[in-house]
Structure formats: structure tokens, C-alpha cells
Amino acid sequence: MAKKDIDWSNIGFGYIKTDKRYVSNYKNGAWDEGALIEDDKVTISECACVLQYAQTVFEGLKAYTTEDGHVVCFRPDLNASRLKDSAARLEMPTIPEDKFIDAVVKTVEANIDYVPPYGSGATLYIRPYMFGSDAVIGVKPANEYQFRVFCTPVGPYFKGGAKPITIRVSDFDRAAPHGTGHIKAGLNYAMSLHAIVDAHNQGYDENMYLDAATRTKVEETGGANFIFVTKDNKVVTPKSSSILPSITRRSLIYVAEHYLGLEVEEREVYFDEVKNFAECGLCGTAAVISPVGKIVDHGKEICFPSGMEEMGPITKKLYDTLTGIQMGHIEAPEGWIKVIK
Ligand SMILES: *Cc1c(COP(=O)(O)O)cnc(C)c1O
Numbered sequence: 229m230a231k232k233d234i235d236w237s238n239i240g241f242g243y244i245k246t247d248k249r250y251v252s253n254y255k256n257g258a259w260d261e262g263a264l265i266e267d268d269k270v271t272i273s274e275c276a277c278v279l280q281y282a283q284t285v286f287e288g289l290k291a292y293t294t295e296d297g298h299v300v301c302f303r304p305d306l307n308a309s310r311l312k313d314s315a316a317r318l319e320m321p322t323i324p325e326d327k328f329i330d331a332v333v334k335t336v337e338a339n340i341d342y343v344p345p346y347g348s349g350a351t352l353y354i355r356p357y358m359f360g361s362d363a364v365i366g367v368k369p370a371n372e373y374q375f376r377v378f379c380t381p382v383g384p385y386f387k388g389g390a391k392p393i394t395i396r397v398s399d400f401d402r403a404a405p406h407g408t409g410h411i412k413a414g415l416n417y418a419m420s421l422h423a424i425v426d427a428h429n430q431g432y433d434e435n436m437y438l439d440a441a442t443r444t445k446v447e448e449t450g451g452a453n454f455i456f457v458t459k460d461n462k463v464v465t466p467k468s469s470s471i472l473p474s475i476t477r478r479s480l481i482y483v484a485e486h487y488l489g490l491e492v493e494e495r496e497v498y499f500d501e502v503k504n505f506a507e508c509g510l511c512g513t514a515a516v517i518s519p520v521g522k523i524v525d526h527g528k529e530i531c532f533p534s535g536m537e538e539m540g541p542i543t544k545k546l547y548d549t550l551t552g553i554q555m556g557h558i559e560a561p562e563g564w565i566k567v568i569k
Contacts, residue, residue, distance in 0.1 A: 232341050236348035239383040241514070246379055248338035250331040253361070254321050254373035262331060262375075264338050270374070277360030277370035282415045285314035286357035288513050289475075291336045291379070291568060293346040294556035299336065299569040301354065302554055304329050306475045311356060314411035319369035320358060329566070332356060335377040336568050342381050346555070349384030353514075385515040390547075392521030392536050393510075395449065397499070398423055398435035402450065402470075405441050409470030416472075420450040434510065436523060438499055439468060446497045452510035452518065453477040456497065457542040459506045463490050466497040476511040476550075482561065483549045490542070503530045507540030509547075516554075517547045 252262030308328035344350030360370025400423040403409020453474040508520040521536040534540030552558035
């Protein structure tokens, strides 16, 4: 077996079909053993709960090659527990953590030739997901479910370095108080599609969503959490029951406190105070951190002192330390790195 003939540094962030995927079915109250299959097509009832009522939840994580040549993934146990929380909120069954991790490992092993080499900047993106697969026409949860894991190689998120982006304060809301903003469900994305297309049409890279009840507090973007840095180098991240608990953000906070000795505040962040921050970044698995250079609120601009050319200095330290831990140049906290090969 040899690495696939792919131009790793130029593949972009799109779907590339790989050789094998993992499938397990839930029926009569139990999961079957699960297996790797070759067929990339899903066959379900036209009336499946996922198709009619969007009963589906997902996860996203990466496998990559470390400096010493191992293939690893980052904190998959947290993806397993988050999927469990997401599923429970949509009345779906639990995937046990060991089944989830086993499925991820098997899928990566079966597609090992698609794991991009160290130094290419590319990674293997892994997508575990679950959906209600049997027919329901009255509104109720499905009786049968399918859990699948596929993977696809993705290129470096930033070609030629991370340039700061410009975002706008959105007039659309992402998540209601007591709603589903805190779970990783397709439904949260379906309703963000119009807002992101509109943002792009207006020349913005992303939407900053405020809390739906008062429109005074910062929540997150469609797919990433915020971190801010104060002028005296404190790291501040919004706390809210309607934002998705990003694993990247939780890891960065740990890195800030335990590796960089920075003070961290996880608290409500009013939009009014954003203009006083020195740095701003978006965090998620895809990019680790995307620096934000400018936020536009209905014509009023907030320009961070770090500018539009480079990441702010603290953001850069956080980014370098976390990616260093992931790639194996910096010692990881116990349990963060799952070695696959
Ligand atoms: C997945 C996701 C994130 C990022 O979470 P990570 O675990 O860091 O990848 C942030 N916000 C939303 C809405 C998400 O769906």
C-alpha cells in the first residue's frame, strides 16, 4: 500500500471519496456490530425521519501525520461525549464512547493511504454522524437509526498563511435560548445557510451572531466559537448555554492557562465591550484559529489593533502551541492524542 497520488497542498476543503466507511444500524433497541463497507451511497425510506424532520447529529475531527510519522487524532473522546449529548437532545440513541472511537479508528485505518503526509498542511477530516432512518409521518422520533463514519482528505485551511478575516454582526439569529444551539445538529446549519450566503454576497467572510433574546451579547459564528484577547493579555471567551462547546476552544483555554500562563475568563461578553479588545479569533477543528481583523456592525467598524495582515501576538502563540501539541513538537496533556498508527 502506498499513499494515494494526491497533490496534498492543493486539495482545498471539499469532499473526496475514500475507499471505506463505517456503518452500524440501530434496530429493536440495539446497535449491531458495525462494519466497514465500500458503498458510499445511503439507502433509506423516502419517509425517513432525517429527511422529513431533520433528525440528525454529527461530529467533525481530524487525523493527521505527526512529525515522527504516527497517524493520530485529537481528543476523540470529547467528540464521542458531545455526540451523545447531541443525540439525547434529539431523542436519538447513544453511541457508546468505545464504539464511537473504534469506528473512527477503523475508518482511518481502512483509508490510511489518504492521510496526508506531515508538513503538507493537509489533514484527513473525519465525519461521524447519525440519523433516524425508518419511516415516520406523524412527528415523533424514528425507531431505527444509522451511525456512519466517513473521512475525506482536506487541504490546508489557510493557503499562504492565516490572513485575518472581516465579519459582520448578523441580523439573523442562530440559536434560541433553551433551543438547540449547544448541540451539533444539521438543523442549526440548515437555517444558517441563508445568513452565510447573504454575508458572502455583502462581502463578509462570516456572521457574528448575538444572543437571540437581547441581541447584546456575543454568541458565535455559524461554525466556530470566539476567543478575544484584552489589551492586558487576558483571554476572554463567551459563555452561553446556546453556543456549541467547541473542543478547539476548550483546548485553547487549557493551553492559555497551563502552557502560556495567561489568565482566562469564560463569561458573558457584551458586544459593547468588543471594541476594547486587542485581538479576536474564531476557533474550530477546521482552522484551529482564524484571526478576525475587522467586525462590521451595520456600517460601524471595529478594527482590531492586530490589523488585517497577521494574527495578533497572543492568538499566534495560542495557535502555535496547540498545533505544536497536535503535530507532536510540544508534549501533549495526558489523553489528548489518540495514536492510530
Ligand atoms: C463544530 C462547531 C464548532 C467548533 O467545534 P470544534 O469542536 O472546535 O470543532 C463551533 N461552533 C459550531 C456551531 C459548531 O458546529
